[in-house]
Amino acid sequence: MAVLPIKFTKTKRDKLAQVLWVLNWISVVTGIILFSLGIFLKVEINKRQDLMAESQLQSVPNMLIAVGLIACLINFLGGKICYDCVDTNKFLRWKLVMLPYIICTFFFTLSVLVGALMCYSMHGQLEEALTLGLRDAMRHYKDTDTPGRCFLKRTVDLLQIQFQCCGNEGYRDWFQIQWVSNRYLDMSQREVVDRLRSNVEGKYLMDGVPFSCCSVNSPRPCIQHQITNNSAHFNYDFQTEELNLWTRGCRQALRDYYTNIMHSVGLTVLIIWLFELSVLTGVRYLQTSLENVLRQGDPECESDGWLLENSFVETARSNLNIIKHLGKFNQINISSNGDPNLDKPPTAHYGPDNVPPKPLPMAS
């Protein structure tokens, strides 16, 4: 009892082979798309490498790149096979290769699905990497003279300007770190010394933010120092003022940005997976119908195509048996004490009459 059998006439088979040839070439293009999506993702993650802590984020784009390349190869081979399948003689060339090819492609489509699901599940890893990375970047904002960290100020400033965000969760994060380097603090001034002394760790903390937190939408010139002090500025109430600085935190801004990218990429990969699966199904039908043609001997006759010859359960059972016996081919049968010739009935054939010859007289 075959699984999903379909009857194929000769013209139907030829048409199927031609359609599959075109579809395989389209799949090569989708493989290239997968590859370029992987590269795009890799570039996007590397661009903000300074702001992300070490994590396994690189595995997703690497997987997409590998899958894209393999897709190109597999579908190129599939295109060649389908092109030859129109002619029954040429099909004999590929007969032995087709079943392993279909099995490989099936496992490959599984990996495409895994790649798509990985895109959606990167969420949690990304959030953690961003939180830690941004926190460290802000802490080292002032270290523009330390080799290895001298570009962090520029990176954080450009990030806040481009993504229209301020700090990790909000602008108050800047109140808790010293973002002005000691090189630019006048230690002889009383005010500076007082501030340093009032802090347990000797950090110069103030209620000010860097200029990159300033919002361009504000109607008044930017207030970036003494933000919480209403009396320091004319006509200013910091509780109600929303346009002066960016209100969004950079972690949320980056997370939204990357989530959008990942979701679009994941969706595209899912669609490509469905397409590959349909191509695989077509190739399976083509293979089984052509094999049935060979069994029946007449290249012009109708034949059945199916997904599996027997039902799922029987196919699984027979495959398991094959796998079991694969391991047994060099094992000895111990029921006859190891001697393979004992208890073997004679199988010699003595000509058409099957009369055993007379024993030859022995010379004395």
Add this chain to the structure above:
Amino acid sequence: MVVGKMKLTFQKRVKLAQGLWMLSWFATLGGAVTFALGCFLKTELRRRGEVMDNTDIHCVPNTLMIVGLASMGINYFASRICQDALDPGRFPRWKTFLKPFYGCSVFFTTLMLISVILSYIMKGSLETSLKIGLKNGIRFYKDTDTPGRCFQKQTIDRLQMEFQCCGNSNYRDWFEVQWISNRYLDFSSKEVKDRIKSNVDGRYLIDSVPFSCCNPSSPRPCIQYRITNNTAHYNYEHQTDELNLFIHGCREALVNYYMGLMNAIGAVVLSVFLLQCSVLASVRLLQTSMEAVAGQENVEVDSEGYLLEKGVKETFMEYVDPVLKLLWLNEVTPAEAKAEAGTS
């Protein structure tokens, strides 16, 4: 005196027609590219239209778009002509069409060359337009409550951050305008009153710049207030400090950007121009060589093709005369008309 005479065998004629067909399709593509580049340039100019005083510079992208469309049409007809050229039955129907076709093609091809030259000529006009536009933008920076000008602040801030520039010629332009609105000045404070009194026009001028002039590459937090006062900041000397603010003026930055864009576009348009010229010359050669064998029984003979039958000046007058007659510039004077009437 024939210009550009060339002997063409039958095989050469066939090859010329085939090559011309391919070339004309490439030239059509080139025309489409020219049109697209014109649209792109127009969009870019309009994006920063708020800091430009006039739209004179828009003549460059407009010309490019017209030339691009015309080029697509010309090359399409060229491909149709060469398709019919080798078929003596179909070729004669193009006869009456050819003269206006050549006239239009030469006109639009020269226009293509002119558009490239225009983009260099208009540099001065662009610079003047930007100078006035930026000056106004900086002057109206503080007027965020005046309808029609409330987005000037946002425009100027975004411009300065994107092009990494400050002010019109440099950051000192901000010292000469009041960029803080009176709404945010505390008139009861002595400092504010002194400053306003010390200025002839009663403006609040300070040696400070908006935050958008700050350079993110600076190693120290941005110094935007009291820039010229070295004692106001620790370890600061404003003469030698170059990284604190953007040193380029926005006018220079924008002019460089647009000239770079127009140079790149000019290079592409020049190559399309050369392609188009070769297409036109080939069509002319093919047409004249086909006309030489027209009416003969054996079409596979050698024939001569030429570019111009008469000299350049005579051909030019031949084309321009009908146009002038149309415009009545070649009127016959009354005295001559009488003489003609008398002799007839």
